[in-house]
Each structure stands twice: as structure tokens, then as C-alpha cells.
Amino acid sequence: MWREAIQQVLISEAALQRRIRDLGSAITADYRGRQPVFVVVLNGALIFLADLIRAVDLRLTIDCVALSSYGAGSVSSGMVHLRKDLDESITGKDVLIIEDIIDTGLTLHRLVHHLSARRPADLRICVLLDRPARRRVDLPITYTGFELPDTFVVGYGLDYRGEYRNLPFIGALRSEVLQASPPRETPAHPDLAGERCLDIP
């Protein structure tokens, strides 16, 4: 059974849903009278976005970006490729970035630079999970679901080699599964040539 790769449930489905309802209420109160654009970072934050927007009582729109970090090391190299850009203009709009997890912070740091150049009226970040132990760049996170220990997690949108996104909870993988192939060895994608790279310092 593929679920046997999960060693432990760290955040249950019920706890996720409760916390997301609270985040939705906070966002609803903070953005009252405004029409935010929720920018979801594909693919990991998809499930979070789907539940979060149904907990938000506002007139809102969504747009998507897809990013991938790559490098030879065991942590993000700091180079982030934009694999898919926004469809609509965000100039003058209130933008809320929706991300699954902030780890080193490099991915969100690059995305914030990229989106800031479009001159939104306001730009904030909402993450489901925060793993502060590995942070390399500090950036303000307005909404955080849960803080995590220094453990690689899967489920509720987060993957290991593309799998486990469909688990309804956040869990830790068995060490044997991770030891077989370390999760943060992110090889350069063969199809990256010609894609735009956000190499803003």
C-alpha cells in the first residue's frame, strides 16, 4: 500500500480544516471592501487554495504561477525558474500569494521581487506551513497556518517526487523512503532551456 510510506500524521485533516477556516475569517476581515487577487503557486498550494477560498467571504479572483527551483545541492540553489506566469495584470491590485510551505524562503523571495515589479497596490503572503529552521532569507509572512519542525512532509498538496499530494493530512515519510533518494536533490529540468529565469538578487 502506498500509504505505508507515511510514518506519522503530523497535522490531521480536521486540524487543517479548522485552521483554514480561521485563516479564511482573518483574511475576510482584513480585506473587507477590497477585491484581492489570490496568486497560487502551483502545484503544491492547489489543495490549500481550494479550501481557503471557500472559507473567504470576499469578491476575489485567482491567478496562477508555476515555479521550480533547481541546483545540484541539497537545498534550493536560489535560482528560481518561472515555468508559468500570471494570466492577468496585477498592477494596482491587492495581491495575496498563496503558498504551501516556506522553507529557505528563496522561492517566495524571488516571487515577491517578480510580482513587485508589476506594481501591485499591496502584496502579502499566506503560507500553510512554515519551517523556520532552514530559513535563509527573511520575509514578512502575513498569514501562517502551522509551524513545522525540520522534517520533510507530504500530503495536502505537498509531494515527494510528484506523489502523495492527495493525502488529506500532512505527514512525515518513513526514513527508508527518503534515504532511497533525498527529496531536495532537485535536478535541472531538461526542458528549462528557453524558459524565463528569475535571477533577481
Ligand code: IMP
Ligand atoms: P524554499 O524556496 O526553500 O522556501 O522552498 C519552498 C518550496 O520547496 C515549496 O514551494 C515546496 O514546493 C518545496 N518544499 C519545501 N519543503 C518541502 C516539504 O517538506 N515537502 C514538500 N515540498 C517542500
Ligand code: MG
Ligand atoms: Mg511549492
